[in-house]
Amino acid sequence: MSWKSCRTLIAKLCRRIAESGYDPEVIVGIGMGGIPLSLALRYSLGRIQWETLILRKYPEAPLVGSPPPPSPSLEGRGAVEGASHQGRGVVDGSPPQGGGQLPQDCGEGKLEILNCTTLHIEGKRILIVDDILGSGDTLALAKVVLARRSPLALRTAVLFADRGRLDQVDYWGMGVTVETQGPWRELMEIMC
Numbered sequence: 001m002s003w004k005s006c007r008t009l010i011a012k013l014c015r016r017i018a019e020s021g022y023d024p025e026v027i028v029g030i031g032m033g034g035i036p037l038s039l040a041l042r043y044s045l046g047r048i049q050w051e052t053l054i055l056r057k058y059p060e061a062p063l064v065g066s067p068p069p070p071s072p073s074l075e076g077r078g079a080v081e082g083a084s085h086q087g088r089g090v091v092d093g094s095p096p097q098g099g100g101q102l103p104q105d106c107g108e109g110k111l112e113i114l115n116c117t118t119l120h121i122e123g124k125r126i127l128i129v130d131d132i133l134g135s136g137d138t139l140a141l142a143k144v145v146l147a148r149r150s151p152l153a154l155r156t157a158v159l160f161a162d163r164g165r166l167d168q169v170d171y172w173g174m175g176v177t178v179e180t181q182g183p184w185r186e187l188m189e190i191m192c
Helices: 004-021 034-045 139-149 163-168 184-192
Strands: 026-031 047-060 110-113 125-133 153-162 171-176
Touching: 004 034, 004 153, 004 171, 026 034, 026 139, 034 047, 034 125, 034 153, 047 139, 125 139, 125 171, 139 153, 153 163
Parallel strands: 026 047, 026 125, 125 153, 153 171
Antiparallel strands: 047 110
16 A cells, blocks of 8 residues: 555544544554554644554463563563453453563464553543554554553444444444555665
8 A cells, every 4th residue: 555545544443433433533554554653643633632652563472370471671660550361261350460561462472562551541531553454453452451450431443444343433434354454564674
């Protein structure tokens, strides 16, 4: 997808949000792919408060209750509020036990919460933003994690949504049948 097509799709997504009457006070971008889109929506919707929630997907993870795998990027981060795993795709919202980030089963691997300590969303209307809705696991975990922080309302937006899962997201730019990616994905691959 070109940057021009992407801008057109972002404008369409903004119109859908505005026409719905939902007035988010905080935009929360899901890292990494949702961050560029969340910044574009923040600018287009005229919102000041912007937060990020970084989740990492990895193929193998310890069982829940085990300490997280050693990783230089996680050292010194301490405990993070999040959702615990109780069977595939089910989250119960209970706090982690043992002081580490617990993985969330997401079919092809695990989702791990890397940051969540500085989100200030209590009593506010929140819009969670990611670039792609595929399996729905990332948005499901993000909703559980953010709901624990007592927002007034919580809605979701993505640029590309699997047509078979449109019921899992409040706003989408384009329904797709194959994995589509925004042009920023290439930039992120170069930078990482």
